[in-house]
Amino acid sequence: MDRILFGDNQFFSVNHISDEKSRAQSIKFKDDRAILNTIDIAINEGLGTFMCTTHDRIARICDLIRQKPSAYQDFRIYPCMPYAHKYANSVTELGVIGTIQQYIPGGFFSSLFKGGTAILSKDYTSIMELMIDAEMKMFKGIDTPVIFLQNVVTDLLLGLNMKEVFLAYYDYIIRKYNAEPGFITMNLPKLLDTLESVGIKNPIICSSINKIGFRMSGGQELYEHTLKTRKLRAIAMQVLAGGAIPAKEAVEYVCMLPNVESILFGASSKQNISETSAFIREADKLYSQKETLLTS
Amino acid sequence: MIKCALIGAGKMGISHLSILGAHPDAKVVGVADNTRVVTDVLQKYTTFPCYTDYRKMLEVAKPDAVFVAAPTKYHSQFVNELVSRGIHVFVEKPFCLNLQEGKELVKLVKHKGLINQVGYHNKFIGTFREAKSIIKSKYLGTLQHFVGESYGPVVIRKKQNNWRSSPEEGGGCLLDYASHVIDLINDVISPITRINGCIMKSLYSTSVEDSVYSLLEAEGPVSGVLSVNWSDETFRKMSTSITIIGSNGKIISDASELKVYFKSDNCPPGYSKGWNIRYVTDLTEAVDFYLRGEEYSAQVDYFIRAVKGEVPNIINTFESALLTDSIVGQIKRYSNQYHG
Known part of the structure; x- marks a missing residue:
């Protein structure tokens, strides 16, 4: 994985601390072109990996990318699925069964239904696989080396302790997409325990990691301890805690932590993109120099 | 256990x-x-x-x-x-x-x-709790007026067939969405005592209302406006906010940001004259397990x-929720009486 991953929250009016800012972003990124232009800026700044939800608009961005294969030759997307609001709104409107019917392609569900619940109860894994395929369709022809399970779903399954589903997801992503499965969570230590308990070793886990302990459930200390003593490939997100920590200070904290392989951040302006990436590179340099001094 | x-x-x-x-x-x-x-x-x-x-x-x-x-x-x-x-x-x-x-x-x-x-x-959200604490400590002075709002994209087209579309089963924007705002007003400001006017409109639904607009009066007396619409797709998810104007200042709060204006230096510790902005990141206590917002874990833990x-x-006792039910009922009766 690249050291710096470019995120997509800013494109879809996801702002954890201000509704006003999220509306401004929604106006700024009204056109798909505006999103792609910002992705291009990130690529020019050396950020070749875009981590994004399977939002409907990403499908259109992918269309634009496919039109210019030479420009995006070394470009990678890390999809994060599912785009939960799509399903949550659908469950509110259509109910659980209606939602499955809506999103499972073809007559798969109705044919299962005819067979009665006996067949159905054996085939939840197939339903999950079909849903993954439906979400992945938009990325056809684009390099997707890591595929993530979105935090609402990861954490829902985690609370319900549905371990086998994690394993089924993990196996399917490797088998079908020849990609590495990743998990986004707001509960890193607990998730790592659960994944290890079903035999998933050294998992890729993307989680809130920041200097003020924001959304580090279970406590900052436990996170730091987990990163120091356990085997995992962590991706730090919400590094700025929604803007509560100045970028330089925020980045220095995460760069100092062991086992944080990548840092994910999103930004709308060229200045913020280049500034934050520069802070990360500087901090990395500083810590690697320190390490060299200590070991020599 | x-x-x-x-x-x-x-x-x-x-x-x-x-x-x-x-x-x-x-x-x-x-x-x-x-x-x-x-x-x-x-x-x-x-x-x-x-x-x-x-x-x-x-x-x-x-x-x-x-x-x-x-x-x-x-x-x-x-x-x-x-x-x-x-x-x-x-x-x-x-x-x-x-x-x-x-x-x-x-x-x-x-x-x-x-x-x-x-x-x-909502009562477990840091910004609203802080707003309540400022109001109850009288830093806003005599309350004059409030606006309670909630918008979201629940019903954005004509196609619905579940209990949320059935008035007998508790469907509709008033019970599902507006109840949140009413409950918050009762708690953060003061209990609503009178309905002075109300319009409920169906925008896409055939049997329930998709929006509720009402003129209210709460203990004080404080006048207020309720504006709720669950058919507003400009919001990604439910977004609730309250604005409160008092003789000493003003509060605008949603679930993530609290903006407070004080007319003078008579303000709570950590605040000063003029605009103050506090974010939920500072106001919300961490939870042991996070699923979809600290408030959902916090209310279960409580x-x-x-x-x-x-x-x-x-x-959030039965008693406080009963008061909210009663206001919901009054708004419904008012609307039926004047608009059939």
């Missing part, structure tokens, strides 16, 4: 179940739902015992506390049965469709001395701790 059970494994029910599953002081002893697919999945992949008959669950699992997240029309029947059996109850909002039944439940739960809580999660006797049972 508190033995907990769930009746109704829909969207809110599953969310409570996941939070309970991760709670160190709760043990899930049963889940009851009559949707076969849901109980089948839970039966297959979790260790929770599942039931299609909630009465059977109560007899077999003998829970100390039950979470009720079934459609609203069943609330009073289920809660009544649970309380009569001496079980602590957390019930989803709104509390009851029938005010008289609600009153009897408040009486019964008090008589039985059981812990009771309703799922108005209930469990109340059952254990560690905190007083004073937030």
Whole structure:
């Protein structure tokens, strides 16, 4: 994985601390072109990996990318699925069964239904696989080396302790997409325990990691301890805690932590993109120099 | 360990179940739902015992506390049965469709001395709590006017067929969305005492309202406006906010940001004359398990701790939710009377 991953929250009016800012972003990124232009800026700044939800608009961005294969030759997307609001709104409107019917392609569900619940109860894994395929369709022809399970779903399954589903997801992503499965969570230590308990070793886990302990459930200390003593490939997100920590200070904290392989951040302006990436590179340099001094 | 059970494994029910599953002081002893697919999945992949008959669950699992997240029309029947059996109850909002039944439940739960809580999660959001604390300490001076708003994209086209589209079952924007704002006004500002006008409009739904606009009066007296619309797709998810104007300043708060203006230096510690902005990142306490917002975990944790006797049972009681039900009923009657 690249050291710096470019995120997509800013494109879809996801702002954890201000509704006003999220509306401004929604106006700024009204056109798909505006999103792609910002992705291009990130690529020019050396950020070749875009981590994004399977939002409907990403499908259109992918269309634009496919039109210019030479420009995006070394470009990678890390999809994060599912785009939960799509399903949550659908469950509110259509109910659980209606939602499955809506999103499972073809007559798969109705044919299962005819067979009665006996067949159905054996085939939840197939339903999950079909849903993954439906979400992945938009990325056809684009390099997707890591595929993530979105935090609402990861954490829902985690609370319900549905371990086998994690394993089924993990196996399917490797088998079908020849990609590495990743998990986004707001509960890193607990998730790592659960994944290890079903035999998933050294998992890729993307989680809130920041200097003020924001959304580090279970406590900052436990996170730091987990990163120091356990085997995992962590991706730090919400590094700025929604803007509560100045970028330089925020980045220095995460760069100092062991086992944080990548840092994910999103930004709308060229200045913020280049500034934050520069802070990360500087901090990395500083810590690697320190390490060299200590070991020599 | 508190033995907990769930009746109704829909969207809110599953969310409570996941939070309970991760709670160190709760043990899930049963889940009851009559949707076969849901109980089948839970039966297959979790260790929770599942039931299609909630009465059977109560007899077999003998829970100390039950979470009720079934459609609203069943609330009073289920809660009544649970309380009569001496079980602590957390019930989803709104509390009851029938005010008289609600009153009897408040009486019964008090008589039985059981812990009771309703799922108005906004009260566990840091920004709203801080707004309340500023108002109750009188830093805003005499309250003059408020605006309570909530918008979201629940019904954005003509196609709906579930309990949310049925007025008899507790569907509609007033019960589902506006109740949150009314409950918040009752708590953060003061209890609403009068409905001075109301318009309820259907935008896409055929049998329920999609928006509610009302002129209110709360204790003080303070005048106010309620503006709620669940058919507004410019919002990605439900967004609730309150604006309060007082003789000494003004508060604008939503779930993530609190903006406070003070006219003078007479303000709480940490604030100063002019605009002050505080974010939920500073105002919300961390939770041990996060699913979809700290408030959802915090309200479940508060209930469990109340059952254990560690905190007083004073937030979101049946009694406070009954007041909200009563205002909802008054708005409905007002609207029917003047607009049929």
